[in-house]
Amino acid sequence: MTEYQIFTVDAFASKPFEGNQAGIVPVPADQPLSAETMLQLAAEMAIAETAYLTPLSRNPGSLPFQTESHFNLRWFTPAYEVKLCGHATLAAAHVLFFELNNTSDSLTFDTLSGDLTVSRNADGSLTMRFPQDKPEGVIVDQEYRTIVQATLGHCREDVEVYLSPALNYLVIYDPQMTYQGLRDVAPRFSAEALDARKAKGVMGLVVTSRGKDVDFESRFFDPWSGVDEDPVTGSAHTVLAPFWNERLQKSEFSAYQCSQRGGSLGIELLDNGQVAVSGKGVVVIRGTLRL
Structure with missing residues (x-):
């Protein structure tokens, strides 16, 4: 032994x-x-x-x-x-x-x-x-619509959907979502939604919004890994840093992942194509x- x-x-x-x-x-x-x-x-x-x-x-x-x-x-x-x-x-x-x-x-x-x-x-x-993993916008076809609907409970026309090329994380951004709305997200992944996830090769779902006391907040869902929601996901911030860089026009961020346990992160998008996570x-x- x-x-x-x-x-x-x-x-x-x-x-x-x-x-x-x-x-x-x-x-x-x-x-x-x-x-x-x-x-x-x-x-x-x-x-x-x-x-x-x-x-x-x-x-x-x-x-x-x-x-x-x-x-x-x-x-x-x-x-x-x-x-x-x-x-x-x-x-x-x-x-x-x-x-x-x-x-x-x-x-x-x-x-x-x-x-x-x-x-x-x-x-x-x-x-x-x-290494940063900048997400790219996708055309929201029926399979992506099914995934978003299962995650948010709706899929309005103004909801933006992005996929990161390296980690295959799907970023869902509802411009109308408040920080409280993010906390209230309760995904229900039907068999149809799980099939759509598999067809698109999605490895994780990131829902994000502007924060109340921080630059941005997020949650990360990954039920096919054996853990429905990841409490704090460092790798997701290699995707979120370039995503929020374009919206906030800044390279240093305070971030909070508002799961039940919750966790705070310091994020910096570096000039060499990397993301520093502290x-x-x-x-x-x-x-x-x-x-």
Whole structure:
């Protein structure tokens, strides 16, 4: 039987039971886990994502989780592996910096979306840099109309619909929606709506509006992943940053994802085509996994 450390982290949170939960498993290079086991454990955890990080050690015999700055990182929902997950990246970096005492100022993660960097700030927050995924407007045909209707309960002519090319996130923007209206959204995904989602290749639904005390707010729905609503979605903000850049004519944003748990994010659209996403994390569970 092999033992691994395991942590549950609330990401984009300043205290327990806020933000988005992520399971983090440091995997030593000489104790690899199969993809099947990673998926089984993610299903066992039954939270939005469980992430696995392995040092890409250049110094055999050292303490790689403390001294290395380059790691492989994989993310799994309870149903499948994903290309990009912001909150679990922040959670993984938080574990490395504040639980495993990594001495680096900046970490690089080798992922399915390329190399991602995370740096720590003086206030204890972390800043991640991801490639932006600018959404493009779509013609609202019957399948998109079915998805919007299932999400909002209506599909008026003024509702705007966009699809991001890399992550295939569908952005729904109702210009008449208030911040309270966003909180009241209660999707009902019929079999017809789920079939339309699959036909269009949509991997996540983002509903967004202007915020009351922040620049913009959003919610993220992903029932086919095994979690109906994601509490705080870092990757969605790689889509929302360029979306709101065109509407607000600014590149730095305060954002809030107004799920039941909720979470705050600092967002910056960078000149190099990346999006900087900042937030804090809190470890709520420390344990030992025996496999």
